[in-house]
Amino acid sequence: MARMVMIKATVRTLGKGFLASSQDAFCEMLGNTASLTLVSPDLNEGTQQPKLSNKCELLLWGAEPNGVDACSTVIFYVESSFGKPGAILLDSHYANEFYLKSITLELPYEAASPLYFPCYSWICPTRLAHCGQPRILFSNQMYLPNETPTALLQLREDDLLAIRGDGKGKRVHGERIYDYDVYNELGNPEENQDLTRPVLGGSAMYPYPRRCRTGRNRIKTDIELEEPELAFDKVYVPRDERFSDLKKNLFMNAGVRSFCTYFLVCAKGRLLYRDQSFACIEQIHRLFADNNCHVSGSKKPSRPISKFPKPGVLEVNKDVWITDKEFGRQCLAGKHPVAIQRLQVFPPSSKLDTHIYGESISSITAHDLTPSLQGLSIKEAMNQNLLYILDLHDSFLPFINRINEQEGKLYASRTILYLTKEKVLLPVAIELTLPPKVNGEKAHSRVFTPDPSFCHPCLWMLAKNHVAIADCGYHQLVSHWLRSHACVEPIIIATRRQLSTMHPLHALLSPHFKDTLHINAMSKTSLINAGGKVEKHYSAGRYCMEITSVAYKSWRLDEESLPKDLIKRGMAVEDKSAKHGVRLLVEDYPYAVDGLELWAAIRQWVKDYLILYYGDDQALQKDSEVSNWWNEIREVGHADHARADWWVSMKTLDELVEVVTTLIWVVSAYHAAMNFGQYAYGAYTPNSPCMSTCLIPEEGTARYAEMLSNPEKFLLEMVPPQGATALTIAVLELLAQHLDEEEYLGERVDPRWNCDARVLAALDDFRENLAKVEAGIHARNASSHLPHRRGEAGGLPYTLLVPSSSTAGLTFCGVPNSISM
Template sequence: MYTTKKKPIPLTRRALKYVNSIHGRMTNRLIMGAAIPSEHRMINGEIVIVADPGHSGPGKSASIRLCSSTEVDPNTSKGKLSKKANLRHVKTTKDKGLNINMYSVKFKVEAEFGIPGAFLITNEHKHKFFLQSATFEVSSVEIIHFDCQSWVYPIRRTKTDRIFFSNTCYLPHQTPAAMVELRREELHSLRGDGTGERKEWERIYEYDYYDDLGNADKGHEYARPVLGGTRAYPYPRRIRTGCTCSNNDPKTKSQPKMIDLNIFVPPDEQLHPKKSLELLSNSIQSAVHFIIPETKSLIKEDSGSFDSFNEMLEVFSGNQGQEAEKVPDEVRKMAPNKQLKQMLQARKANQAKFPLPQIIAENKWAWKDDREFARQMIAGINPARIRRLQEFPPHSRIGVRSSIEAAHVAHNLDGLTIEQAMSQHKIFILDHHDYLMPFLNRIITEGICAYASRTLLFSSKDGSLKPVAIELSLPGSSSDEEFQRVFVPASHGIEAALWQLAKTQVAANDSAHHQLISHWLHTHAVVEPFIIASRRQLSAMHPVHQLLRPHFRDTMHINALFRRILINSGGVLEKTLFTGEVSMELSSKLYKEWRFDEQGLPSDLLKRGMAIQDLESPTGVKLIFHDYPYGEDGLDIWIAIKTWVSDFCFVFYKEDGHVQSDDELQAWWYEIRNMGHGDKKNEEWYEMKNLSNLIEALTTLIWTSSALHASVAFGQYAYASYPPNRPTLCRKFIPEEGTFEFAEFLRDTDGYFIEMLPGRSEMTLWIALMEVLSQHTSDEEYLGQRSMVQADKEEVHQLFMKFKRNLKDIQERIRERNRNPELRNRGGPAKIPYKLLLPDIKDDLSTTGITGKGIPNSISI
C-alpha cells in the first residue's frame, strides 16, 4: 500500500465523479436530517477487471467483502469483515479487442471497522475474469491499493472466495493481529499435498521433476529421460501439474495427441489476457508452423538448400502474403474466432514478411569479418561463455590434450609470445569442447555433422578481438582418443574458405549453447524454483515477496509453453539445433556446473577471468579490458540493482538478527536449496544469516530475471535470424584434401558453404522462432519504469525514484559509449550498437516490437 497525506493518488475521473456524487448526496441528507448514523462510515472502491476474451465481464455477479487489518473479530480471531457489496459497472474501454471493465463498489461499515488490509471476492459469474487492481478510498486523504494481477475463477469451481492482500509490507513478526491467521491460512492453502491432477483454477504450488519432455506413447524414439532427482540427470524443479503417466513409460507423463497449450499454471502465474492474445498473434504472424511442431513436413520434406545468398535474402523481403489465411485447425482452436480473424487480417496486411536482421542491414557481408565473429562473443547474444585463457595448450578435463600449438598463433599476437600475451591478459578462449565430446557419437547422424570446438582469440592493440586459431575435434575409437584439426585465419584462397567453414562450425556450437544453457537453463529454468518457493513460503505481505513479484511475472507460464512447444521431444529446438534429441540431456550435464553464488555478474566475471578483484570499486571487480560491452554495461546495471535492493532491505531489516529471525524468509531459503534446487543442496549457497547474504541473493535473482535474460534474449533476431551468421546446425563436415568432398568444395566454395547450412525448412522455422522470442509485447514492464513496490512507506517510494534516476544516468553513459569510435566492440563491422543492457527508461511502457532496447523486469518470453 502506498499512502500519503500530502498528495493522494486520484481515482479515475469517472470514478471520482461517482465518489463526489456520493459525498454530495450525503451532504443533502445531512441538510434534510437523514445523514448516515455517526457510528457508520462509507468506503468507496474502484475495481479494474479484464474480461476473459470472448466473454462478458462479471457485473453484479461478483461481490466483495472488506477485511479489516486493525480490528479483530473475536469469533474468528481474524480481521472484521464488512457485508458483501456487489460490483456496479462504471464504464468499459477497448484495448486490442479486450474489454477493460471499470466497476465501483461501496461499503457501509462501522466507524471502528478500521483500515482494510485484504478483501475477499466472490465470482458467481459463469466465466473467469482477470482482476487487475482494486483501490479503496478510506477517507479523503487515505487510499488503499491492491495490485491483484490474477485470474479469478467461478466459485462453483474453486468452492471458496478469493482473497487479496493490500500492498502493505510486513515482516512476519510485524503482522497486525487481525491479519496473522489470514497470513498463515493463505500460505498453507498454496502448498498442496503432492497428490492429484491440478485443475486450472487451483492456486497450488508444488515441485516436480522434468518428466514431461518425452512422449513414450508416441514411440520409443520420442522417449526422454526424467531430468531432476538423480545424480545422472540433475535439474531444477518445475511446477507440478499432476498429469497422468505414460502407458509405455510410467516414470514420465503422457502428452496430448494434438498440440494443446492448456497446460496447468496457477491463476496468479497465468498470462494477462492481453499478453496471451498478443503472443499468439505474434506467433501466427511469424509463422504458423512455429506453433505446430507436430507438422513433420516442415523438417522432413522440402529441406533442400538455397541456391545462393541472394535467394536466402529473399526470405526477408519476399512476398509470402498469399499463405496468410491458410491456418490449420489446430491453430484455430487456440483463439476465439474474432481474435483469430483480426490476427489474420493484420498478418495479411503485413504480407508476412520477416524484417531485415540488423546483422545484414548495414553490410550484408559484415558477418564474414573475423572481427565481427569475435565481437559477438563479448557483445552478441552469448557474451558470458568466453573466458580468459590461463593455461596453454587449453586444458581439458576429459584427458585429451589440445592440438593447438604456439606456432599456430605466434604470427597473430602483435609480436608477443604466447606466454607474454597470457601474462598481459590478452588471450581468450571460447570453449565448446569438453561438454560436447561425450555426446558427439549420438549427435552425428544423417544430415548432422558436428564437432566440439575450441577457439582462441587475441585482444589487439586497438582493443578489438580477433580469432587466432580454431580447433575442431571428433571422437576417436576410445574415450582417450580424438581426431583434431586446427584452422588459422586466412584472407584469401582455399585456406580462407576453409577458415570460414571452421568459424561456421563454432557458431553452430555457440548457438546450441546459447539456447539450451545461457537462455533456457541459466534464466528460465533456474528461476522457476524461486517462484514456487516464494509463493509457498513468503506471504504476499512479505516485503521480499513484493520486491521479487515483478521479476517473476509471466515466467512460469512461459516456461510451461516452452516445455510443450520448444524443449519437448520432437519440439522446435530438437528439430532445429544440431544437438537434436540429446539437447535437454546436455542441458542437465551443464547444470552440474551451475552454482547460485557464482551467478552474480561480478562473481561470474571473476570465475571466467574477465575481471580481477578491486576492493575500491563498488562492484568489487575491475574488467581486464574496458571494451567488453556486456561486462561494462552489466556492471553498471548490477550496482544499480544492488543499491536499490540494499536500500529496500535496510528499510525492513534493521540488523542481521532480523534476517535470522524471519521465519518465512528462512523457510523460503531452505526450500530453495533443499527442494527447488534439491540436486544442488550439498554445494555452496549463501547462508542467509545476515543482511549481506540477503542483499547478494536478491540482487543475483533480480539480475538473472531482468538484465541477464535481456542480454541473451532480445538480440536474437538481430544476430541469429540470419543463419549464415549463427547457424543452428551444419549438414556437412569440413572436407579433407584427397576426398570427393574436397573436390566438390574446390569447384564451388560458396555453394559448399550454403549446403552446409540448415535447409530451407529448418531455416524458415528458426527465423520465425527468433522473431517471436525477440518480441517485446505492449504490456511489458521494464526495469525502473515505474515503482515495482508500492509500499505504505514514503521512504520506499523515494528510494525507488533514486533507482530510476540511477538507471537513467546509466542509460546516458551507455549511449555515450556507443558513440565513442575508439570502443570498437560497441558496433563492429556490422555497426550494431550494443543496446541489450540499455535501460531505455520511459514513463510510458512503449518499447514494443523487435528491439534490443529496454530491460524487462522478468523472464516474460
C-alpha cells in the same frame, strides 16, 4: 449501542465483453454473486478472533465503465472501533472468473487517506479455491511476519496454505496451486519410441531444476513419465501466472505474422514437400525485406508479409559476418557474450575421463599461435592478459558420436582469440575435435588458423562456422534456457508458496516473475519437447536437454552474479579501487561494461529497499518466511544441489541483498542480453547457423576437392536448407521481439503498489540511475575509440542492455522486468 460508520469500497475490475457480462447478469438473477468481508487488524476481545464486518454483495453486472476497466461500489457499515481494515475476504459464486485489479476503501476517519488493496489477480469461483475458502486480499502495507498485526497472522498463513496444494491430483485451469515436479513430460514414447527422453531431475545422472507440477496422468508403459500435453498452450499454469488476454492476442498475432511469412516463403520456393539447399547466398538475402531498420531508436517498420525483417548484422553489411573482427566482436557483444574466458593455461586441457576420451591436452601448439601474436611469445601474451578462449570442448565431446548419427553434425571446439595492440579481439586458432573411435585412444582433432600459408581461407571460414554452430547451440540450450528460464522457475514457485503477498520481498520480486511460468510451459510443448523446434533445428537434436542437464551439474546461483561470473571466467579481477569492485581485463567488453552499470543500479535499489524493512541482521534472522523460502529453494526447487557448500546461510542482510540482486539481474538484464539479440545476429544463417548437416571433409578426399573448388556451394549445403532456415527465422522473430504490453526495468504496473513514501522515493532514485546507465551506453556507442561497440562497419551498436525501448517489435534494446518472452 456502538456507533456505526460507513466505509465505501470501490472495486476496480477488468471490463468484460457483452457475452461474459450477460452471464454475470444471469448468475446475479440466480443469486450467485460475490461478497466482500472486511477484516479488522484487531481481535475481538471475547472470541480472540479477528473482527469481521458484515458480508456485502459485490455485483459485476452494471459496473461503471472506466476505460478498459469497470468500477463497482460496495458500502460497509462497521462499528467505529473496527479500526483500519487489514484484509478483505472475497467469496465468489459467479460461474466465470473475473480479473480484480484493486479495491480502494474510503475510511470515515478524519484526515485518513484511502486504503488501497492492489490485487491484480484472477478471481475464480470459490469452489476451485483450496478447500472452498474465500480469497484473502491484503493492502499495500507491507509487514514482516513478526510485525504482522495479530488478527492478520492466521490469514497470512491461510493465504499461503491455499496455494501450496497437497501434491496430489491433476491441476485444472483456474486453480492457483504451486507445487514441484521433475521434467518427466518432455518425451512421448507411446507415440514413437524415438521420442523417448530421460527424466530430468531427481537423479545423479540427470540433475535438473524442478518445474511447476501439473499432475497429469502417467503414461501406461512407464509410470515415471507424465503424459505429454500435445495441445498448444493447454499445460496447467497457476492462473495468475498466465499471459493477460491482451498479451496473448499480441503474442498470437506476432506468431501468425511470422509463420505466415514462413509458409509464403516455402510456397514461393516450392519447399512444402521437398526442402532444398540455397543455391547462393544472395538467395538468403532475398528472404528479408529491404530498408528494414531495427536498430535502437528507429521507428517500427512495415514490411511485406512475404519477407522477414532484415537482421541487424545483415543490415549493417552483408559481408561483415565473414571477417575475423566481427567474429571476435560478437564474442564480446553478440547474442552470446558470456562464454568467452581468459586463457590461463596453455595448452588448454580437458577435464573429461582420459580412459574414454583420450589425451586431455589440446592439439593447438605454440607454432599455431605465434604468427598472430605481433611478436609476443605465448607466455608474454598470457601475462599481459591478451589471450582468450571460447571453450566448448568438454560440453559437447561426450555427445558428439551420438549427435553425428543424426541429421545434425557437430564438433567439440576450442577457439583461441588474441587482443591485438589495437585493442581488437581476433580469433587466431580453432580446434575441432571428434571423439576417439576406441576408448582411451587419441581423439581426432584438426587445428585451423587464419594464416593462408598454413590453412586454406576456405577451411578457416568453415572452421569459424562450425564454432558458431556449437556456440549457437550452447547459447540457446545452456546460457539462455537453462540459466534463466529453467533455473528461475523453482524460485518463482518458492516465492509464491513461502512469501506472503504482504511480505516486502514478495512485493519487490513479484514484477520480475511476470509471465515466466507461462512462457516456460509453452516452451515444453513446442520448443524443448521431444521432436520440438529446438531438437529439429539445432545440431544436438534429441540430446539437447541432456546437454543442459550436464551443464546444470556445475551451475551455482552465487556465480550467476555478474561480477562473480566475470571473475570466474577470468574476464575481470577483484579491485576495490575500481568503480564496481572489479576491473575488466578487456576494457572494451560491451556486455560487461554495460552490465556492471546495470548491476550496480539494481543492487543499490535492492539495498535501499530492503534496509527499510530490515534494520539489522537480527531482523532478517527473525523472518520465518524468508528462512522457509530460502530452504525450499535449496532443498526442493534445486534439490539436486541441496548438499552443495556454496549456498549462503541467509543470516545477514548483505547475503539477502546479493541473492535478490542476482535474481533480478538474471531475469531482467541477463535474459535480455541472451534473448533479444537472437534475431539481429541469428536470423542471418551465414553469421550464426544453428545446425550443420555435414562435417569438414578430410584432405585428399573427393569431397575435399569439391569444397575447395566451390566454397560457397559447400557452405550452403552445410547449413540448414531453405525451409528449415525460414522456420528458424520465424521462431527467432517471435521470441526476440518486445510486445506492446512489456514492462521494463524500473516500471511498476501500479504506482500505488506500496504505501511507504520512502520506498517510492527509492524507486524514483532507481529510475534516475537507469536513465544515467542508458545515457552512458549511448555515449559509449557513439565513441570511435571502442571498436567492439559498433563493429567493423560501424552500424550495429550494442544496445541489448539499454534499459528502455521506445517501441515494440525487434528493437534490439530494452530490459524487461522479467523473463516474459
